[in-house]
Amino acid sequence: MKLSFRWYGKDDEITLEKIRQIPGMYSIVTAVYDVPVGEVWPQKSIDELKKMTEDAGLKFEVIESVPVHEDIKLGKPDRDRLIENYCENVRRLGKAGIKCICYNFMPVFDWTRTQLDHANSDGSKSLVYYQEQVDKVNPLNSNSDLTLPGWDASYSRQELSEVVGEYNKMTAEDLWINLEYFLKKVIPVCAEYDVYMAIHEDDPSWPIFGLPRIISTEDDLDRLLRTVDDKHNGITLCTGSLGCNPKNDVVKMAAKYAKMGRIHFAHLRNVKILPNGFEETGHLSSGGSLDMYEIMKALYDNGFDGYVRPDHGRMIWGETGRPGYGLYDRALGATYLNGLWEAIEKDSKRK
Numbered sequence: 001m002k003l004s005f006r007w008y009g010k011d012d013e014i015t016l017e018k019i020r021q022i023p024g025m026y027s028i029v030t031a032v033y034d035v036p037v038g039e040v041w042p043q044k045s046i047d048e049l050k051k052m053t054e055d056a057g058l059k060f061e062v063i064e065s066v067p068v069h070e071d072i073k074l075g076k077p078d079r080d081r082l083i084e085n086y087c088e089n090v091r092r093l094g095k096a097g098i099k100c101i102c103y104n105f106m107p108v109f110d111w112t113r114t115q116l117d118h119a120n121s122d123g124s125k126s127l128v129y130y131q132e133q134v135d136k137v138n139p140l141n142s143n144s145d146l147t148l149p150g151w152d153a154s155y156s157r158q159e160l161s162e163v164v165g166e167y168n169k170m171t172a173e174d175l176w177i178n179l180e181y182f183l184k185k186v187i188p189v190c191a192e193y194d195v196y197m198a199i200h201e202d203d204p205s206w207p208i209f210g211l212p213r214i215i216s217t218e219d220d221l222d223r224l225l226r227t228v229d230d231k232h233n234g235i236t237l238c239t240g241s242l243g244c245n246p247k248n249d250v251v252k253m254a255a256k257y258a259k260m261g262r263i264h265f266a267h268l269r270n271v272k273i274l275p276n277g278f279e280e281t282g283h284l285s286s287g288g289s290l291d292m293y294e295i296m297k298a299l300y301d302n303g304f305d306g307y308v309r310p311d312h313g314r315m316i317w318g319e320t321g322r323p324g325y326g327l328y329d330r331a332l333g334a335t336y337l338n339g340l341w342e343a344i345e346k347d348s349k350r351k
């Protein structure tokens with residue numbers, strides 16, 4: 001495994017110098033953040049990120065994300081121009097040494113939580129999702145002052161209603177057709193530049209607000225991989241996103257897709273499943289519902305050699321900042337993942 005860490009660019013309070021001091025750290029996971037979704041990333045911005053990363057002694061090999069414009073997901077007439085822009089980003093990033101691009105195909109609402117600073121019994125804070133709170137929110141109601149954290153603030157309430165309304169006219173099958181159209185144009189470019197696309201699962205892995213969501217289950221991932229049967233069409237195994245749905249057997253999925261050589265990136269974190277949702281926890285198996293040892297063993301035993309990163313951490317030791325993306329708990333997560341991997345590797349070689 002190649003250990004990586006998300007970095008939000010030069011304005012991130014968690015500097016490359018700090019990230020480099022986490023034991024075993026190999027690559028940065030970043031993006032160009034100041035370009036509107038759908039446009040081509042300036043070469044200068046890519047070159048700057050690469051130089052900063054490499055000057056700090058880290059690799060510049062993973063992008064999270066190159067976001068997919070809503071008009072591509074909706075199959076609107078200007079999608080060909082937007083897909084060509086996407087392909088141009090793949091070319092530029094490939095030439096700059098990027099090996100893996102994480103993206104998702106969720107309509108409008110990316111990750112969804114109901115609270116970002118839920119107080120845990122040990123005094124730490126984490127992101128949580130309680131279904132009854134989501135059910136109270138209607139994104140189509142322009143008089144509603146209820147919103148959820150993480151909503152794209154670039155939409156006005158009116159625009160949000162419009163785009164949600166467009167998706168409400170679509171079926172899951174329509175969304176599949178649009179994803180297939182996108183992949184059939186993008187994957188050949190990825191193959192040419194040897195860049196691995198890694199789709200991120202829906203977070204959480206069930207439908208929200210009646211909108212179609214199509215990357216939530218094992219059947220969905222099977223279909224995605226069949227749609228364009230090329231190793232450059234792969235997945236980000238996000239254990240927290242898949243694992244908050246008790247119907248998903250994350251250990252089985254890790255083994256199966258690693259064996260197929262189609263997991264290019266893994267987000268490794270734990271969640272505690274509740275009857276009405278889930279709470280994010282520390283990375284340790286005993287803290288949540290997922291067995292992180294079994295997941296990593298499934299990856300190891302099936303020849304996984306892609307990128308991993310600790311995912312959302314809790315806020316601990318009084319740290320403040322971007323929810324889920326503090327330094328301390330993610331660094332603890334990285335160290336735990338290193339420990340599991342070393343033990344699994346050595347134990348396997350001893351046999």
Ligand SMILES: [Mn+2]
Nearest residue numbers: 238241267311
């Ligand atoms: Mn994730």
